[in-house]
Amino acid sequence: MTTRKRNNLSLPQTDYGDGEPPKRLIQSQSDTNTADHPSPYFSMKDPVRLSDSFFHQPCVDLAKAFLGKVLVRKLTDGTELRARVVETEAYLGGEDKASHSAGGKRTERNTAMFMKPGTIYVYPIYGIYLCMNVSSQGEGAAVLLRSLEPLRGQDVMRGLRAAKRKAGAKTLKDKELCNGPSKLCQALDIQRCFDRRDMATDTEVWLERDPERETVPAGEVVSAHRIGVESHGEWATKPLRFYLRGHPCVSVLNRDAERQMHSQSSTDSQKTVS
């Protein structure tokens, strides 16, 4: 095990529980300390906030583009919570039988799905939870945020999550704070009133690119079937869920999809060589 340089600034302290964080993350953190690329989180210069044009992409493209981006939530007391998007799902709109907007159905609840790309869609589920989406290009299409990697404000997130749990429940590890669509809403205090707000201009929640990683290589993105839509026939099996391979914060792993992807990439590399 090589000892990696850590600076004395307050790097996000992430407890991944039993395992080490993936190499990719360690690399990303140590990279932030080089002189050429000052840390986006601790330099005076703000990272770049993603504007309107980012959200004007087809749903699947946007779902993949979200991966690696940083969701920022500014609380009313000024505290900024930060977390990297590591898992998303695409809900395509009219044709997609698993979407709230299936068949072009537009109701009071799902109106945000039909609003301009970048509009936040927050809806309650099972009476007790919330889920957060962001609309994309395409009539009624939206991207569900499923899991995040906490980067900053983990203790505040833990407090927000604990508030909804039994007293005496065991302390959550960092990787457990946002590893599910409703968990991330709790951890970031995403409220129902965020529904229909514009992620490109809102002052309490927005998205930033990670200056250390402009794009995530396709080889790191697993495509798998979506979660919790088993009753929707063929649409239940379509590969419309996307996550960062090997990331400890992903809510549900799909080993079959990962294996297939691996064998596919092996085949590709053989083709390239031969």
Next chain:
DNA sequence: GGTGCGATCGCCT
């Protein structure tokens, strides 16, 4: 580690 089940209520038919 994996699986099964109950909670709980707004939304839609």
Next chain:
DNA sequence: GGCGATCGCACCG
């Protein structure tokens, strides 16, 4: 009146 883009916990191995 039925159901759900979930979660936490009990239980099993």
